[in-house]
Amino acid sequence: MPAGNEFVDRVVEAQRAKQSLAVLGIDPQLDAPDAPGVPRGYTLARFCCEIVEACAPHVIAVKPQLAFFEARGLDGLRALAEVIAAARRCGLVTIADAKRGDIGSTSAAYAQAFLGGGEFGCDAATVNPYLGSDAIMPFLARVRAGRGLFVLVKTSNPSSGEFQDLEIVGGGKLWERVAGRVNGWGSEFIAAAGLSPIGAVVGATYPDHARRARSLMPRAIILMPGYGAQGASADDAVAGAREDGLGVIVNASRSLMYAYTKETGASPGAAASKAAAAMRRALNDSLRRRTKQSGAVGTG
Amino acid sequence: MPAGNEFVDRVVEAQRAKQSLAVLGIDPQLDAPDAPGVPRGYTLARFCCEIVEACAPHVIAVKPQLAFFEARGLDGLRALAEVIAAARRCGLVTIADAKRGDIGSTSAAYAQAFLGGGEFGCDAATVNPYLGSDAIMPFLARVRAGRGLFVLVKTSNPSSGEFQDLEIVGGGKLWERVAGRVNGWGSEFIAAAGLSPIGAVVGATYPDHARRARSLMPRAIILMPGYGAQGASADDAVAGAREDGLGVIVNASRSLMYAYTKETGASPGAAASKAAAAMRRALNDSLRRRTKQSGAVGTG
Numbered sequence A, B: 001m002p003a004g005n006e007f008v009d010r011v012v013e014a015q016r017a018k019q020s021l022a023v024l025g026i027d028p029q030l031d032a033p034d035a036p037g038v039p040r041g042y043t044l045a046r047f048c049c050e051i052v053e054a055c056a057p058h059v060i061a062v063k064p065q066l067a068f069f070e071a072r073g074l075d076g077l078r079a080l081a082e083v084i085a086a087a088r089r090c091g092l093v094t095i096a097d098a099k100r101g102d103i104g105s106t107s108a109a110y111a112q113a114f115l116g117g118g119e120f121g122c123d124a125a126t127v128n129p130y131l132g133s134d135a136i137m138p139f140l141a142r143v144r145a146g147r148g149l150f151v152l153v154k155t156s157n158p159s160s161g162e163f164q165d166l167e168i169v170g171g172g173k174l175w176e177r178v179a180g181r182v183n184g185w186g187s188e189f190i191a192a193a194g195l196s197p198i199g200a201v202v203g204a205t206y207p208d209h210a211r212r213a214r215s216l217m218p219r220a221i222i223l224m225p226g227y228g229a230q231g232a233s234a235d236d237a238v239a240g241a242r243e244d245g246l247g248v249i250v251n252a253s254r255s256l257m258y259a260y261t262k263e264t265g266a267s268p269g270a271a272a273s274k275a276a277a278a279m280r281r282a283l284n285d286s287l288r289r290r291t292k293q294s295g296a297v298g299t300g
Helices: A006-018 A044-055 A066-070 A073-089 A104-115 A133-144 A158-164 A174-189 A207-216 A268-290 B006-018 B044-055 B066-070 B073-089 B104-115 B133-144 B158-164 B174-189 B207-216 B268-290
Strands: A022-026 A061-064 A093-100 A124-127 A148-154 A196-202 A220-224 A248-252 B022-026 B061-064 B093-100 B124-127 B148-154 B196-202 B220-224 B248-252
Touching (some): A006 A093, A006 A148, A006 A196, A022 A044, A022 A268, A044 A073, A044 A268, A061 A073, A066 A073, A066 A093, A073 A093, A073 B073, A093 A104, A093 A148, A104 A124, A104 A133, A124 A133, A124 A196, A133 A148, A133 A174, A133 A196, A148 A174, A148 A220, A158 A174, A158 B133, A158 B174, A174 A220, A174 B158, A207 A220, A248 A268, B006 B093, B006 B196, B022 B044, B022 B268, B044 B268, B061 B073, B066 B073, B066 B093, B093 B104, B104 B124, B104 B133, B124 B133, B124 B196, B133 B148, B133 B174, B133 B196, B148 B207, B148 B220, B158 B174, B174 B196, B174 B207, B174 B220, B196 B207, B207 B220, B248 B268
Parallel strands (some): A022 A061, A061 A093, A093 A124, A124 A148, A196 A220, A220 A248, B022 B061, B022 B248, B061 B093, B124 B148, B220 B248
């Protein structure tokens, strides 16, 4: 068994120290005339960094969504580098929500981009499984160096079932086959608390899937998007947690970043902080109802 | 029937005018001590732009692989913007090889990034189908505005079969189901020569798949990666072309960009140009052997 994994160690330690499962997604929406993605008077970087700093006491990780930075060209990517640096300064785990995946040599370049030492380097990244194992292998080399991975297994969007739920001859749905492979890829990397750095994205809008995903990937950290704006409840979101409350982290993006639009006079940071604290509490309450054990995470 | 699509028009026109099916992939490999990704004495941008300009007479399109620019951080992305601008100046079609795909609002941001008017905006982009239709829809809005799309259907890497070849209950393999959806998405956008701007990526290392893909997606432009360094022959590469020689475009990256490493004293541009001319000729020869019609593309 290898000597652990820095990413898993940091997630587990942060979850225990902060009594939180919450991940702050940084998805700065595109500007529209009636709904500016960046509040008036802010730059993109200042807006995102204020949210990161304000939420830092309540969340364990920051997950920037690459699309919203790329859509803004070089200026956007400069802001991304600042956001990642700000999250680091706050001691937060960073997850590049990139959903990349390509043939081996190209995946190696993506792994260098998002799990390497450069401006966009994070502690973990999301990846897409459609190309199969050899698209994942270059990322595994980074896992060996302490990084983490979240493979898309069952996503939170309405049409996620179109391919992911197809029934495979011989048994199971496509996403369950992917889950089985994730479990296999992760089996050689078991780290702190028996968890693996090869995690999975499983949409929080599908709590039954979360429980099934847990049984197929007993050691994976499950990253649940979809809390808040995408409609998943706290009970849905913790459905895939282990008995000890570990193994699930829950992302909210718009419901934190844009909390200020629903609260007259609040700054983006102040409103996000309040919303993040409420999210943390709601998740812990759900977890407490679910797990009867004392000493579990849910005491915040 | 809509009034055509600028991307398809330009591809068909370029294919006829240049008598070429060739696409230049810009995949500047990462530097290694024994194999520099960027030749000594060159910047990344100068290297890539020299290749683009030198190959312009022989290829119809340039396909930058995003990973190799992202791996180099902000400097890399500045170079990407220069490469796209250089390809435009040369009158070449641009294809962002991004393989993106995410939930709707995020896909909309990716569509803005790669099919919008910004620094990274191209004429077409590659996308990943794993999330299903609603991840594709925001890209279709750009197709309505004249852009093109290439959906990953059957990729050229060794483990592409791991998920893509799974047999689905009710018939067909996963990639064939994806091909069926691509055909459906494209059916409302038929443009020049009866082709659709919703194309497909089908690995040239699998010529049988190319013929099957053609029958499942009669109107799709098939983008074939894998020619040259990945081992596909010219006969393999044109296997999915229509009778009139249209409907397939063939990418080579490393075999053009790094042709100079195999030819003492040649500049990167001169060696790439020679290799691109040879590729164009080989593809046309294969096409001529395949199609008996005169007046087809293969006369270069």
